Amino acid sequence: GENVEQHPSTLSVQEGDSAVIKCTYSDSASNYFPWYKQELGKRPQLIIDIRSNVGEKKDQRIAVTLNKTAKHFSLHITETQPEDSAVYFCAASSERRALTFGSGTRLQVQP
Amino acid sequence: GAGVSQTPSNKVTEKGKYVELRCDPISGHTALYWYRQSLGQGPEFLIYFQGTGAADDSGLPNDRFFAVRPEGSVSTLKIQRTERGDSAVYLCASRRSPGHNEQFFGPGTRLTVL
Numbered sequence: 001g002e003n004v005e006q007h008p009s010t011l012s013v014q015e016g017d018s019a020v021i022k023c024t025y026s027d028s029a030s031n032y033f034p035w036y037k038q039e040l041g042k043r044p045q046l047i048i049d050i051r052s053n054v055g056e057k058k059d060q061r062i063a064v065t066l067n068k069t070a071k072h073f074s075l076h077i078t079e080t081q082p083e084d085s086a087v088y089f090c091a092a093s094s095e096r097r098a099l100t101f102g103s104g105t106r107l108q109v110q111p
Numbered sequence: 112g113a114g115v116s117q118t119p120s121n122k123v124t125e126k127g128k129y130v131e132l133r134c135d136p137i138s139g140h141t142a143l144y145w146y147r148q149s150l151g152q153g154p155e156f157l158i159y160f161q162g163t164g165a166a167d168d169s170g171l172p173n174d175r176f177f178a179v180r181p182e183g184s185v186s187t188l189k190i191q192r193t194e195r196g197d198s199a200v201y202l203c204a205s206r207r208s209p210g211h212n213e214q215f216f217g218p219g220t221r222l223t224v225l
Contacts, residue, residue, distance in 0.1 A: 001169075005152075032212045043202070043216040044154065051212070089153045098144050098167065099214060101153030 002027040004092050006102025014110050017078050021105045023090035024072045030092040033066060033073050034099070038087045046074070047088075080109045113137070115217035123223045124193055132188040132220045136191050136205030143186050144214060145178055146202040154202055160186060161209070193224045 003026040013019050025033075034049035048059045050064045050073065052086050061080075066073040077084055087106050091099040116135040136143050137176050146154035156170040158181050160180045171177075175193075180186040190197055200221050204214040 034213070036216075043218045045216075046213055049212065091153075091210075095209075098146075098156035098159050099154070100156065104136065104151070104153050 002092055002094075002097075002100040004090060004102045006090050006105060008105060009103065010106045012061050012108045012110060013080050015082060017080055019075075019107055021075045021088055021090070021107075022072060023074070023092075023102050024070075025072065025092040025100075025108055027092070027094065028071070029094040030110045031064075031095065032093050033064070034051060034091050035064060035075050036089045036091065036101075037064075038089065038104075040086075052085070077097070077107075078081060080107075082109050082111050084107045115203055115205050115215050117201075117217040117220050118204075119220060120218065121221045121223075123225065125225050126193060126195060128193050128224075129135065130190050130193060130222065132190075132201050132222070134186045134188070134203030134205075134217060136186070136203070137207075138216055139214075140205035140207050141183070142206040142208070142214075143180060144204045144206070145186070146204065148200045148202055148219070150199075157188070157201075174180050190222075193222075195224050198222055198224045 006023045031052040036042045036044035037047045061078045063076045087104045090102040093099045115165045118133045145157040148154045159167040163183045176189045178188045201218040202219045203217040
């Protein structure tokens, strides 16, 4: 089955700096890669996703890049704000399959 | 419209008891997933329904866990003879149809087995 590894496990940045979180996956059949943000005690919320036919996708301050050959994908947050502080999860799946999640990155944005 | 809802939000039970957790997906969503999230970890897949049938139950840890979705909408996750290790947040997610990827998560049920 699929295995997703995520790092770093914790990340502290100053407000306004950029944050980068990286994930690798093992199953070459995976073709869908979402990123979820989860605040304490809340449900995971999708913030951006990418399919394997696309190398990069951007939505305002958030971008995701995918290297299908190397089987890794990354989340980039620019101009970080205190409200970006949360746990971020990457995930991977193939068509109609369940998501396999990474272990999460706790992002702390210092004002 | 309304999102995915789950009841109860919290459930405390004693070791050995039986529990049922309910998920109401977004109306019209044909796919439904159950995940389990332990403290400090990512959600782990349990079971996936497409319509009324379980398309993939490979994530269920053992035969104490069972789930149903009799009418293709509401789903119930059933845990028999609960153990302390079953304590976790149980998350439900729904997806519109096979042609759509995004899964929408419910708020979860926090299960505590004493």
